[in-house]
Amino acid sequence: MLNHNEIIQTITMIKDLHLDIRTVTMHISLFDCITDDADRTAGKVYDKLTSKAKNFVSIVNGIQTKYGIPIVNKRLSVSPISLIGAASGGYEKIALAMDKAAKELNINFIGGYSAIVQKGMTKQEEEFIHTIPKVLSETDVVCSSVNVGSTKAGINMDAVRLMGEIIKETAEKTKDANCIGCAKLVVFANAVEDNPFMAGSFNGISEGDCVINVGISGPGVVKAAIERIKGQDCSVLSETIKNTAFKISRMGELVGREAAKQLNAEFGIIDLSLAPTPEVGDSVGEVLEEMGLSSVGAHGTTACLAMLNDAVKKGGSMASSRVGGLSGAFIPVSEDIGMIRAVKSGALGMDKLEAMTSVCSVGLDMIAIPGSTSAKTIAAIIADEAAIGVINGKTTAVRIIPVIGKEEGEVEFGGLMGRAPIMNIGNGNADAFIDRGGHIPAPIHSYRN
Amino acid sequence: MRAIVSVLGKDTKGIIANVSMTLYKQDANIIDISQTVLQNEYFTMIMLVEIGEGKTIDDLSKALDVVAKEFKVEIRVQHEDIFNSMHRI
Known part of the structure; x- marks a missing residue:
């Protein structure tokens, strides 16, 4: 039989640490x-x-x-x-x-x-x-x-x-x-065709007729695991995140296969993405802080996030041969209590967030900006993110909300979408660059054929 | 079908008796049981049960909810596969 501690561990993950599908x-x-x-x-x-x-x-x-x-x-x-x-x-x-x-x-x-x-x-x-x-x-x-x-x-x-x-x-x-x-x-x-998470999910053209894809979360579980290894070195840290990701992914695979079987559909992939919610204890920001940062946004944040994202992917791919989607760590501002806190205290700004998107699993996500921001500046923000994705061969995304009629303060979306402080995006512009239009050629390393 | 029944909460008289009686009435057979009381107060009991034909995890959950409310404890019934998938390769 399974031992008592293993069973209690699983129950605690669900009951106290917000583990969910x-x-x-x-x-x-x-x-x-x-x-x-x-x-x-x-x-x-x-x-x-x-x-x-x-x-x-x-x-x-x-x-x-x-x-x-x-x-x-x-x-x-x-x-x-x-x-x-x-x-x-x-x-x-x-x-x-x-x-x-x-x-x-x-x-x-x-x-x-x-x-x-x-x-x-x-x-x-x-x-x-x-x-x-x-x-x-x-x-x-x-x-x-x-x-x-x-x-x-x-x-x-x-x-x-x-x-x-x-x-x-x-x-x-x-x-x-x-x-x-x-x-x-x-x-x-670099959008993926089998991502189960909204708002960016679509059924790619190479996918089957009816496919079940499962998105699993669990920042709280990862944070609790890291709390137990305070002060230990980075290889222990990475290993601990990997082990935790492994366990969570196994559970996701079980649910995905069962759902596909009962729905008479194909089982697609499981996407282990640490996806925060506005609840306390369900925050990627807090995981990063537990790794040793005084606040998300401090120097060292990008390194911590890179290790977190990579260890999550490794744990997931050991657990299932059907890992896909975005798999990694999401850093939406409005949906993460640790991120909201860091932005409000001034510890995290747009520049650091952009750096973080070069190593996280998605990009600038659920960020509120002043309502007066011009369409061309928004396009320039998109161009920067796309450049990070295209050059680094990763998915990047922009989900940004110009809050019409507001220049500062906070905006409430409600539910899982949370609330976002309006971020300062600086004064410069790239209007003449955006006006050029056309096409930025693929990077040299894309010619691998 | 095998399920894990877990009972967590403050220790009081009669928990095991009532949980067992409810399981019996629901035609569930207890295969294994382990129980601890931490610091003379916090009670955890884990049971592996075989659920009788024609019964579901939902039936068992609902019946055990009554006991949970009476004794002010948390009782969960979960298919054993969720634990196997997480802890066994």
């Missing part, structure tokens, strides 16, 4: 819904979603009861709608169908209102991107993402410039709701 996401291909008529396409999308995911929430709730592990979110993710709607042009109708289906199925977010334009944009893709602000303001649970760069293709600076404008417009259109539309919009470089 952050999301079970059903990825659904919509390529068989394409028609040349907008209403017919939207109808087929609605039918496919409501039929494939009919029992999704009840089955996942059953798994939660069976294993006694909280499964916080049940989500859907679909093929990029820029492709599904290209023949009919009915992007907005598809979005409304997605929103309706998701609400009826009790799903809290549905991802995939997405376009992949790192190399070039078709006329249809450009039209699609222009619908994003309206769609995000008129739907509640639809999430959108646009990939503007990749290590293989370089950076599409026309798309970068356009996304600066789209983010600004989305903020304007949702200004009565704290610009929440921008919290549902991610601009990526």
Whole structure:
């Protein structure tokens, strides 16, 4: 039999250290819904979603009861709608169908209102991107993402410039709701096709028809493990994080396989991402501080985060051969109590955050900026992040919220999205650079063929 | 189907008796049991049980909730695989 201590350890992780399955996401291909008529396409999308995911929430709730592990979110993710709607042009109708289906199925977010334009944009893709602000303001649970760069293709600076404008417009259109539309919009470089986490999830074009991907979290568990090895050297630290990540990933794999079996779907990947929530004890910032920083943002933060991210990936890949998605540590400001504290105290600024994104698993995430920030400056922030991703061969993202009507203070998004202090972004501009548009060529190390 | 029943809380008279009786009424067979009381106060009991055919973890959980409320302890019923997956390769 298992020993008493092992059982208590697992129970403590769940009960006291906020270990949970952050999301079970059903990825659904919509390529068989394409028609040349907008209403017919939207109808087929609605039918496919409501039929494939009919029992999704009840089955996942059953798994939660069976294993006694909280499964916080049940989500859907679909093929990029820029492709599904290209023949009919009915992007907005598809979005409304997605929103309706998701609400009826009790799903809290549905991802995939997405376009992949790192190399070039078709006329249809450009039209699609222009619908994003309206769609995000008129739907509640639809999430959108646009990939503007990749290590293989370089950076599409026309798309970068356009996304600066789209983010600004989305903020304007949702200004009565704290610009929440921008919290549902991610601009990526090197986007992954099997990411279960919102808002950047979509079902990549190389994925199967119906795939279950699982996102696991657990910053609290990692922090508790590090608390027990105070003062010990960095190799012990790395090993401890790895061991903890291993255990958490094994549990995620169990849930993923079980969900896929019961839902008659393919098991895709598990994504072990230390994803914080605004709760105390569920913070990546606090993990970094436990590693030995007086506050996140202090010198040494990038090194700590690099080690944390790498050790999490290593532990995860030892535990499962199906590790994918983003796997690493997320550093969203608004969703992490340690990060919020550091920004408010002045210990963490935009510059250090940008450095951190070169070693974390995603990028500038859930950051509130002054409402007067220009579209071109937002585009420049996107360009910087994309450059970090493209040159380093990693995923980077920008999910940034210009808070219309506010220049400083704090903005409240509620729930898992938390609250964000508005960050100072400096005075300079890159307007003339952004005006150039065009394409930043792929880096030399991408020519590996 | 085998499940782990864990009971955590302050030690009071009758916990083991009542948990065992509820398990018996739910047609669950206790295969293994281990129990400790830390510092004469904090009670933990772990049981490995075989759940009878036709019963589910949810049935057992709901029945044990009544005992948990009466004795002011936390009782969880979890499929044993979650522990095996985490601690055994």
